[in-house]
Amino acid sequence: MIDKSSSLKIIGQLVKDSMTVMVGGFGVPGTPFTLIDALIETGISNLTLIKNEANEDHMGLSKLVEAGCASKLITSHLGLNATVIGMMNRKEIDVEFYPQGILAEKIRAGGAGLAGILTDIGVDTILAENKEIVTVDGEDAIIEPALRADIALIHSAVADPFGNLIYEKSARNFNPLMATAADIVIVETESLAAHGELAPDAIHTPGGFIDHVVVLEHLSDEYGILEHHVL
Amino acid sequence: MSYKEKIAERAAAEIQEGQIINLGIGIPTLIPKYLAGMKEVIVHSENGILGMGNPCERDTEDRNLIDAGGTYVTVDPGASFFDSALSFALIRSGRLDLAVIGALQVSATGDLANWIIPGKYAPGIGGGMELAQKSRRLIITTTHTTRNGKPKILQQCDLPLTAKKCVDTIITELAVMDIVDDGLLLREIAAETDLDTILSQTDADIQIPKGDIPRF
Numbered sequence: 001m002i003d004k005s006s007s008l009k010i011i012g013q014l015v016k017d018s019m020t021v022m023v024g025g026f027g028v029p030g031t032p033f034t035l036i037d038a039l040i041e042t043g044i045s046n047l048t049l050i051k052n053e054a055n056e057d058h059m060g061l062s063k064l065v066e067a068g069c070a071s072k073l074i075t076s077h078l079g080l081n082a083t084v085i086g087m088m089n090r091k092e093i094d095v096e097f098y099p100q101g102i103l104a105e106k107i108r109a110g111g112a113g114l115a116g117i118l119t120d121i122g123v124d125t126i127l128a129e130n131k132e133i134v135t136v137d138g139e140d141a142i143i144e145p146a147l148r149a150d151i152a153l154i155h156s157a158v159a160d161p162f163g164n165l166i167y168e169k170s171a172r173n174f175n176p177l178m179a180t181a182a183d184i185v186i187v188e189t190e191s192l193a194a195h196g197e198l199a200p201d202a203i204h205t206p207g208g209f210i211d212h213v214v215v216l217e218h219l220s221d222e223y224g225i226l227e228h229h230v231l
Numbered sequence: 232m233s234y235k236e237k238i239a240e241r242a243a244a245e246i247q248e249g250q251i252i253n254l255g256i257g258i259p260t261l262i263p264k265y266l267a268g269m270k271e272v273i274v275h276s277e278n279g280i281l282g283m284g285n286p287c288e289r290d291t292e293d294r295n296l297i298d299a300g301g302t303y304v305t306v307d308p309g310a311s312f313f314d315s316a317l318s319f320a321l322i323r324s325g326r327l328d329l330a331v332i333g334a335l336q337v338s339a340t341g342d343l344a345n346w347i348i349p350g351k352y353a354p355g356i357g358g359g360m361e362l363a364q365k366s367r368r369l370i371i372t373t374t375h376t377t378r379n380g381k382p383k384i385l386q387q388c389d390l391p392l393t394a395k396k397c398v399d400t401i402i403t404e405l406a407v408m409d410i411v412d413d414g415l416l417l418r419e420i421a422a423e424t425d426l427d428t429i430l431s432q433t434d435a436d437i438q439i440p441k442g443d444i445p446r447f
Contacts, residue, residue: 026278026315029295052315053355056301077357080301085354097355100277101319108316121323121361124395126347157295169295169312170278176314225292229301 001195003161006186006212011038014184014212015151020048022107022149022182023061024175027053027080030167031060032155032188033222035214039153040067048072050107050149052100052174057083059222065093074147076100099127102144104177109146111180111209116145152182156205159189160196163210164203172204179205186212190219234404237421238372240265241447242331242402245370251275253322253362255332256300258372262331273307275327277358279318282310299358319358323365330366332359334373334401336388339435341398341410343371344390356393364394375403375432382434384408384415405429407447414438419447 015021021039025031040063047070054061054075064070065084072094078085088095098106105117118141122128132143154175157168165187167175179185192215232240235258243265246252253275254262263285266272274283277299284305287293292303321327336344343363346356363369376382384401400418401408406429407419416438420426426444430437 026299027297027301029278029297075355077355079354079357095355099356099360100315100358101323101361104315104319121364122356122394124392125360126391127356127360167312169293170276170280170297171295172312173278173315177316223294225294225303226301229297229303230292231286231289231303 001161004163004207004210004213005161005192006214008034008038008214010186010212010214011035012042014186015039015042015044017044018046019150020050020148022152022178023049023051024152024154024173024178025051025055025060026170026173027055028060028223028226029169029171030155030173030175031055032153033060033220034216035153035186035188036060036064037220040064040069044069046071048074050074050147050178052076052103054078054081054084056080056226072096074098074103076103098144103147104174106144106147107174107177107181110148111177114146116143118142119144147181149178149182150184152178152185154179154185154187154210156187156189158191158193158198159187159210159213160193160198160207161213162195163187163207163213164198165189165205165207165210166198166202167204176205179209184211185209186214188214188216190216234374236261238402238404241407242370242372245400245402246270246272246329248272250328251281251326253277253327253330253366255330255359255362257333259331259333260300260302275318275321276304277315277318279313279315280304280306280310281313281321282307284310319361322358322361325365325367327362327366329368329370330362331370331372332362334371334383336390337371337373337384337398337401338388339384339386339410339415341396342388343369343393343398344388345393347391349391360393363397368399369397370400370402371398372402375405375429382432384433384435386435405432408437411438416440417444419445422446
């Protein structure tokens with residue numbers, strides 16, 4: 001049996017200044033809060049971060065940005081995070097925006113060993129400025145290079161020792177894409193299944209993409225319900 | 232009924248049984264209550280849900296189940312979860328029948344600006360550009376003018392575009408308008424207003440159909 005079980009110490013051992021780090025999650029669901037906290041504790045700097053959004057103010061990725069660990073953020077939308085928008089406006093962090101599905105496809109392409117994608121999304125907008133345009137079947141398409149990272153931080157509901165992963169509900173989002181698109185992939189998991197216990201048909205990310213599995217001993221409050229989103 | 236609810240109720244009437252729809256933040260989130268029990272639709276959420284249900288009653292929230300705006304939601308029978316690439320594949324490949332989203336500006340030719348006011352408001356595009364450009368039908372729900380009373384429906388947008396020639400229908404508290412081949416066509420007038428008010432608050436040419444214009 002191959003056992004990739006690891007501890008939070010792996011973060012300090014593997015992540016170095018100036019690396020590119022992809023972080024799963026869309027809002028709270030799927031965000032690896034515990035791995036992010038471990039990264040902040042290392043006192044790392046100058047990271048390039050890739051995440052759909054920066055979580056909300058003072059949570060998750062936002063804490064990493066607020067702590068000054070990152071010089072660049074590649075993302076889709078910061079509408080729920082006035083703190084990071086403020087840092088962007090004061091030029092304390094460089095932010096690169098992509099349409100959400102194009103960000104996903106750039107990561108998917110990186111994980112699929114492709115050089116990039118061709119898309120007509122945004123061809124008539126300011127997003128096409130300074131981009132390379134090609135013609136496909138008579139239509140303009142933007143060349144969007146693939147995205148890869150040095151490290152990907154992933155959150156799963158269930159993992160087995162090999163790193164086969166199952167995500168829960170809307171916590172899937174960018175996690176399975178990012179799990180394919182980094183040189184080193186670290187997953188935090190809410191529960192660990194025994195070797196051979198998971199039905200092969202049920203697995204969302206095959207363990208071949210995963211390097212390290214960290215079992216969460218408890219879930220911090222950050223994983224819980226956000227009162228201001230409750231009716 | 233607030234003006235937002237009136238717009239949402241009128242937008243609900245445009246939605247057809249069986250459609251796959253995506254509802255943006257703001258006014259569109261009010262639409263489902265005007266569909267309940269009348270039309271079965273399949274609601275898509277960008278964060279990877281097809282068959283999204285109503286927002287959760289208090290104390291029934293699931294920390295792993297939100298919509299794209301962060302609201303805790305339920306799912307309807309037959310729902311599915313998937314990753315963000317597949318979620319946008321559904322939009323871009325033409326499987327999304329209808330999207331209803333808001334606007335900063337709409338032009339008479341159906342151009343939409345709804346994501347950036349340079350120097351003032353730039354939170355990122357999110358999923359809006361793909362919804363605008365690729366949904367099979369795009370309905371804009373918006374107030375007719377800005378908070379300062381400036382027209383939002385213009386001959387040409389002056390804000391950076393979300394997508395060109397993407398809007399099919401505009402629903403405001405004053406009017407329902409379609410974008411047709413040669414411009415803006417007035418379809419309905421709100422019960423509380425009149426044609427002159429609509430024309431004075433619209434900075435674009437509007438084609439007025441002959442005869443009685445239906446009220447809503």
